[in-house]
Amino acid sequence: MSAVRRDPAALPRLGWTLAALVLLWPLLRLADFEPARLLEEGNLRAMGHFIGGFLPMETSHDFLALLGKATVETLAMATAGIALSSLLAVPLGLAMTRALSISRIGPGRRAWIGVSLRALVRALLAVLRGIPELVWALLFVRIFGLGASAGVLALGITYGGMLGKVYGEILESADSRATRGLLEAGSGRIAALLYGLLPQAAGELVSYTVYRWECAVRASVVMGFVGAGGLGQLMDQSMKMLNGGEAASILVTFLVLVLAADGVSEFLRRRLA
Amino acid sequence: MGFSLKGVGLTHANGFRALRDVDLRVASGERVALVGASGAGKTTLLRVLAAALRPDAGQVSLLGTDPWTGSPAALRRLRARIGLVHQAPPIPPRQRVVTAVLAGRLGQWPLWKALASLLYPVDPEGARQQLARLDLGERLYERCDRLSGGQLQRVALARVLYQQPDLFLADEPVSAMDPALSELTVALLNEEAARRGVTLVASLHAVDLALRHFPRVIGVKDGQILFDLPAGQVREAQLRELYAAEGSVPLAGMAVPMDAGQPAVAGSPPFRCA
Numbered sequence: 030m031s032a033v034r035r036d037p038a039a040l041p042r043l044g045w046t047l048a049a050l051v052l053l054w055p056l057l058r059l060a061d062f063e064p065a066r067l068l069e070e071g072n073l074r075a076m077g078h079f080i081g082g083f084l085p086m087e088t089s090h091d092f093l094a095l096l097g098k099a100t101v102e103t104l105a106m107a108t109a110g111i112a113l114s115s116l117l118a119v120p121l122g123l124a125m126t127r128a129l130s131i132s133r134i135g136p137g138r139r140a141w142i143g144v145s146l147r148a149l150v151r152a153l154l155a156v157l158r159g160i161p162e163l164v165w166a167l168l169f170v171r172i173f174g175l176g177a178s179a180g181v182l183a184l185g186i187t188y189g190g191m192l193g194k195v196y197g198e199i200l201e202s203a204d205s206r207a208t209r210g211l212l213e214a215g216s217g218r219i220a221a222l223l224y225g226l227l228p229q230a231a232g233e234l235v236s237y238t239v240y241r242w243e244c245a246v247r248a249s250v251v252m253g254f255v256g257a258g259g260l261g262q263l264m265d266q267s268m269k270m271l272n273g274g275e276a277a278s279i280l281v282t283f284l285v286l287v288l289a290a291d292g293v294s295e296f297l298r299r300r301l302a
Numbered sequence: 303m304g305f306s307l308k309g310v311g312l313t314h315a316n317g318f319r320a321l322r323d324v325d326l327r328v329a330s331g332e333r334v335a336l337v338g339a340s341g342a343g344k345t346t347l348l349r350v351l352a353a354a355l356r357p358d359a360g361q362v363s364l365l366g367t368d369p370w371t372g373s374p375a376a377l378r379r380l381r382a383r384i385g386l387v388h389q390a391p392p393i394p395p396r397q398r399v400v401t402a403v404l405a406g407r408l409g410q411w412p413l414w415k416a417l418a419s420l421l422y423p424v425d426p427e428g429a430r431q432q433l434a435r436l437d438l439g440e441r442l443y444e445r446c447d448r449l450s451g452g453q454l455q456r457v458a459l460a461r462v463l464y465q466q467p468d469l470f471l472a473d474e475p476v477s478a479m480d481p482a483l484s485e486l487t488v489a490l491l492n493e494e495a496a497r498r499g500v501t502l503v504a505s506l507h508a509v510d511l512a513l514r515h516f517p518r519v520i521g522v523k524d525g526q527i528l529f530d531l532p533a534g535q536v537r538e539a540q541l542r543e544l545y546a547a548e549g550s551v552p553l554a555g556m557a558v559p560m561d562a563g564q565p566a567v568a569g570s571p572p573f574r575c576a
Contacts, residue, residue: 216382
């Protein structure tokens with residue numbers, strides 16, 4: 030019996046782990062990360078005071094009616110924003126997907142056109158999502174004035190960039206053999222997507238889209254600052270008036286919405302599995 | 303029609319020289335078997351014939367056209383006329399059998415028809431007929447991940463049968479089937495090609511299967527054609543040279559004992575061949 034040769038990947042693994050730690054340490058220092066300060070006497074009291082201000086939750090009839098209306102507004106805004114963003118994300122995400130490229134098979138003589146087009150789309154998506162939605166919102170407020178349309182448009186653009194990138198990457202990480210087989214048999218891109226890629230990737234795509242919708246609900250807090258209405262604006266008012274009880278009720282509403290989104294996502298994934 | 307290769311060479315992206323200086327002319331309606339050790343270049347050759355790989359040397363003419371000089375639209379139309387049965391069936395596991403078979407005609411269908419077929423299969427009877435020839439007619443609405451390896455391979459075959467290509471290519475189409483089923487499936491391929499008068503090229507691991515069913519047998523070794531002969535003229539010495547690296551000549555045999563890995567196939571009823 031001969032001794033098994035030592036795992037050749039062990040040394041590089043140790044090296045990379047050490048390198049990651051060495052890099053992480055100065056980053057934590059730069060970020061002023063001092064968790065011990067959480068437990069200092071004065072800070073604990075301040076935190077307790079802040080959290081205590083949230084109780085009891087505001088449950089008066091008037092406020093709940095207001096909360097209900099704001100929730101519907103927020104849901105409408107998030108849904109419209111996601112719908113708008115998918116108009117951007119679906120075509121751009123598909124254009125970015127190498128597995129759906131016909132010129133890549135062979136490779137064809139003009140494959141470089143496809144390569145540069147995909148690079149261009151990738152850059153465009155980076156620009157769309159690289160600028161935070163708040164900045165887009167401030168820009169659009171100058172055009173549309175205060176209100177939901179600026180918020181929806183801002184969400185649509187930033188989330189379009191995020192969704193497009195992730196759609197492309199989800200499609201890219203699915204097994205591309207089925208798609209390639211179809212393209213090699215003369216199928217068009219969209220047919221190859223529907224018959225080859227979607228059966229494998231539909232679950233991932235749906236769950237990421239629902240997750241982004243959930244993020245859009247939370248992002249409406251930011252939209253509130255530009256007067257887009259909804260839960261964000263309500264939250265803004267409550268915090269400014271130091272009304273912790275109202276803020277707590279709003280936070281609970283967020284929590285319920287997040288749980289609901291989770292449930293929807295889980296249900297859809299199970300249906301598509 | 304048919305196809306011809308002249309001085310074709312192909313080096314893969316990783317630097318492996320898969321084909322060198324291949325000359326081959328196959329007339330319309332000919333039935334040819336490719337044999338050779340694994341890694342000899344059979345799959346690469348078939349993918350060149352499927353217009354899926356562009357050789358970096360030599361000339362290719364498929365069904366009377368040069369695939370790589372025409373427009374992209376012409377290339378797509380050509381590809382729709384060529385059917386390749388892949389060694390590993392390229393079918394998403396969650397897809398239903400009927401969808402996987404109907405996908406064979408995506409190259410011929412307009413997009414609206416492809417979309418409509420996802421809502422309700424446009425030609426379930428056509429798919430069922432091809433599946434029935436492979437004894438899978440009853441599994442039409444089942445999901446592909448419920449099938450055994452050999453059954454999935456037959457679904458992939460039914461897809462290309464449904465495509466009705468003018469150039470029928472098959473890359474080890476029976477590798478997951480037991481000997482008896484392999485025999486019947488290879489016979490079916492030949493029968494189909496002869497009936498429709500189309501060209502058939504199939505690579506086979508089992509040499510005896512190739513010799514029994516195909517009029518013309520081509521031995522591929524190290525990316526080159528070692529011999530190209532009528533089946534009756536292939537000599538044992540040539541086969542031994544072809545498989546020198548593997549040590550023995552792989553045979554399917556006619557023995558009935560089944561592949562241990564394929565219990566689902568072993569239990570299936572006798573095969574219908576028309």
